[in-house]
Amino acid sequence: MSRLERYVILPDRLFDGRGRFINNPVVVVEGRYIYDVGTRGSVELREPYKLVELRGVTLLPGLIDAHVHFTGLRSYNPAEVLTVPYELRVLRAAQDAQKALYSGFTTLRDCGGTIALSLKRATAEGTVLGPRILASGKPICQTGGHCDIHYLPLEEVKKRGNSILCDDPWECRKAARAVLREGADFIKVMTSGGVGSEKDDPRHPHMSIAEVKFITMEAHRVGKKVASHAQGAEGVKIAVLGGVDSIEHGYFLDEESIELMKERGVYYVPTLCLVEVYKKMVENPPPGVPEWRLRKQELCIEHMPRSFREAYRAGVKIATGTDYYGPPMRSFGNHADEPIAMVRYGMDPVDALIAATGNAAECLGLEEVGVIERGKVADLVGVVGDPATDIECLRKVVFVMKEGVIVRHE
Ligand SMILES: [Zn+2]
Structure with a gap:
């Protein structure tokens, strides 16, 4: 079996789906799932991984x-x-x-x-x-x-x-x-x-x-x-x-x-x-x-x-x-x-x-999606800007991941 794909995603900001925001977050995705989430420095990064830098982007649950x-x-x-x-x-x-x-x-x-x-x-x-x-x-x-x-x-x-x-x-x-x-x-x-x-x-x-x-x-x-x-x-x-x-x-x-x-x-x-x-x-x-x-x-x-x-x-x-x-x-x-x-x-x-x-x-009735937390399915969306102050940002999608697979990345 091939090794699971591992991504380290670095957006500017993260919204967890429950109401909490994290500035300068790190999201580690392994295979289909979110392996870890935290602020930069607090998450241990194991090589090898693919780095996804999302500057100016807020990362949301799918x-x-x-x-x-x-x-x-x-x-x-x-x-x-x-x-x-x-x-x-x-x-x-x-x-x-x-x-x-x-x-x-x-x-x-x-x-x-x-x-x-x-x-x-x-x-x-x-x-x-x-x-x-x-x-x-x-x-x-x-x-x-x-x-x-x-x-x-x-x-x-x-x-x-x-x-x-x-x-x-x-x-x-x-x-x-x-x-x-x-x-x-x-x-x-x-x-x-x-x-x-x-x-x-x-x-x-x-x-x-x-x-x-x-x-x-x-x-x-x-x-x-x-x-x-x-x-x-x-x-x-x-x-x-x-x-x-x-x-x-x-x-x-x-x-x-x-x-x-x-x-x-x-x-x-x-x-x-x-x-x-x-x-x-x-x-x-x-x-x-x-x-x-x-x-x-x-x-x-x-x-x-x-x-x-x-x-x-x-x-x-x-x-x-x-x-x-x-x-x-x-x-x-x-x-x-x-x-x-x-x-x-x-x-x-x-x-x-x-x-x-x-x-x-x-x-x-879905427990595996809708939030960015360790162990949940890696459905992730990156939008340019801060949707908490400008909801129209939701139209500016530059990154989409479904079940750990990148389907859009600009
Ligand atoms: Zn209807």
Whole structure:
């Protein structure tokens, strides 16, 4: 067997993923893991090693986007799902994975879709260059819910099988087992209407507590998490009382839903960068975007920052997720938009960095990444400048290491 590659990395500064900074640090990577971390002089360096000097750079744990969809779509036209061949969409998704990794995001969680189930294996085995991917596979929702395709006949939606429609707790249990059988890393449910689905309303609750409970029970007994798309406060409450582990979006939170999330330690993935996307789309609609979608976006714009601020102030645990899936303004590689949006809407930059690293890893249930500590997996990102004072630095990526392998170094 060949000797493990050993790197000694010398950035100007280091952020550990939990809130601590080290000036003039040394990080020693051996093989797939971080072997040692400390200040210069305090770490013993064993020859031979490869020196990586990163002047003017802050080193961070590999960044995490807790909410994306590998769809291979490139426009807002709802019919694209039918008109673009599946194989082409898969190839585009492979390109998206590479873009994400180059931008410093070494872990992505795909919150609904079938492509990611295979793409995660392709990036893990090295067939496709990309981040670590956690995939939910087919999302579960009620008939007419957010992952139903409202313009198609119901039988056609069931036949296509992009999602599983369930209307009682027993169907939910069966769906959860089917999804786990496909190799899902977690389960995605939809407990409210949404923006991208034609005939529902993001404020309306979907599914029942009993239905959600049957899903969370199945997931938790095999050590997996459940994430719920929940935009209105009622949908958030159903999800939390049903036992989910994270609330995705939460655009219309009220005091009670915030209190519930906090009390039960449920993560909040606000997908806040969509405020900026929605604003741009409403002002200047891109081709193919339907009128109903613009109306719903307009409705959400003013509520999203308010819900985010109130949950942040209340101390709800927050993780970064973009909900990007491929079309313009929501394309892969721009995942830093989310921590940047969080700071723009009132979050302390250090908290935004934690949301994109240590917190996001905890939200995903990953103990080996999200922090720079001895024994953790060597997922590392170098950015020019100091993101603690200028969060926009997250766009200036010059170094990316995934599992001890350098994938970008400028
Ligand atoms: Zn989503």
